[in-house]
Amino acid sequence: MTQFAASTHSGLIRNHNEDSFETSPELGLWLVADGVGGHSGGEVASAIVKDTMVQEVANGTPLVDAVHKAHRAVLDEIKRRNGASDMGSTLVALKLDGKSYEIVWVGDSRAYLFDGGLHQLSRDHNPVSELLATGAITADQAATHPDRHVLSQSMGVAESIQVNPGHISGQLEEGQQILLCSDGLSDEVRDEGIAEIMGQQRTPQTQVDALVNMALANGGRDNVSVVVVGEPAHGGEGAAPVTHDLETTQNIGQAISHAAADRVNHGGKIWLLVAAMVIVGLWLWL
Secondary structure (H helix, E strand, O other): OOOOEEEEEOOOOOOOOOOEEEOOOOOEEEEEEEOOOOOHHHHHHHHHHHEEEEEEEEOOOHHHHHHHHEEEHHHHHHOOOOOOOOOOEEEEEEEEOEEEEEEEEEOOOEEEOOOEEEEOOOOOOOOHHHHHHHHOOOOHHHOOOOOOOOOOOOEEOOOOOOOOOOOEEEEEEOEEEEEEOOOOOOOOHHHHHHHHHHHHHHOOHHHHHHHHHHHHHHHOOOOEEEEEEEEOOOOOOOOOOOOOHHHHHHHHHHOOHHHHHHHHOOHHHHHHHHHHHHHHHHHHOO
């Protein structure tokens, strides 16, 4: 039986959670969806993506095709609302069949492989990620770039959005784990911090709990969702979870709440989405 654990938290700034996640070992499916769009649209979109992916995988639909069907399902809901919503969602999903895995993603929810070191498997769908991939900027510059939250792809939002999901496959060997997360984790905890926590904790559940707690301790400025699949190399019950006093993390969040304005919120992501696609196209053409 595959070991796994998952958790989600609304964070310390937002008063609702637009993330959804699914853990279906019977289907070999695990996913995280991060909703975008105001007036409760984000949580509706991420739930539609989650439910559609589960249904399609259960019906035997290939993973990439299931992504396109989920995109269509969100667009159909927007149409049902007479276009009164621009809701959308990111997605990262893992399909595991024995040792063989497939991962698909749209947007900036991420997949990592942990084998004692942390390796990002997905590549964010945003202009900054393209600049980083071509060596135009460094990883440190990407981490603070003003457009790092602008998406070039999202599921739903508008008919004009062309979804081209990232897709990789591989073998999950003994002692390896796959981590799926929304940007509420990757924005608050650098890769080296994620790797340290993954290495310190000895079960998927304590790993997940410690990662969510660290995101909160570092500010918790967004919803955070984490899924870990696979048994740690060291196994056993071992270390207790890394915890932080909730009152302390709440005080930290309140102290930095004024910094929330410095981040591009999810609504801003939507308005900049199409423009970002144009910018990337022009940059690649040049």
